[in-house]
Amino acid sequence: MQLEKNMILLNQEFTTKEEAIRESGRLLVEAGCVETAYIDAMIERNNLVSTYMGNFIAIPHGTDEAKKYVKKSGISIIQVPQGVDFSTDEEEKLAMVVFGIAGVDNEHLDILQKIAIFCSDVDNVVKLVGAASVEEIISLLEEVE
Numbered sequence: 001m002q003l004e005k006n007m008i009l010l011n012q013e014f015t016t017k018e019e020a021i022r023e024s025g026r027l028l029v030e031a032g033c034v035e036t037a038y039i040d041a042m043i044e045r046n047n048l049v050s051t052y053m054g055n056f057i058a059i060p061h062g063t064d065e066a067k068k069y070v071k072k073s074g075i076s077i078i079q080v081p082q083g084v085d086f087s088t089d090e091e092e093k094l095a096m097v098v099f100g101i102a103g104v105d106n107e108h109l110d111i112l113q114k115i116a117i118f119c120s121d122v123d124n125v126v127k128l129v130g131a132a133s134v135e136e137i138i139s140l141l142e143e144v145e
Helices: 017-030 037-048 064-069 107-119 122-130 134-142
Strands: 052-054 074-085 094-102
Touching (some): 017 074, 017 094, 074 122, 074 134, 122 134
């Protein structure tokens, strides 16, 4: 699964995590990966279990029931240099990169694993947040084996 330039946004700002999740879903819809109903399932999923993964990243995705809205696997990437608040009552959580994910069968798990490995090093997240171009983000993530 390739990363697509039209599914990556730089220097975005959001007031709420719902706005960030909806935008990541909108990119998936526009790329033909999912039906619009998938976006609400992404919000629902985050309400059930936070999609914040630590190290300043969030990976919103739909609920299991929402798989029927997925047409093809895809990933959207949104850079949020000021961060967007994914906090819960228990702890503060700031996401600076939001990865929206939709997968057919288990196609997305490979890219999800690569993202998780890459972002487990906070220095790599800093590179993503500081990336000045869409091409730079793609090259950073494509060098992960």
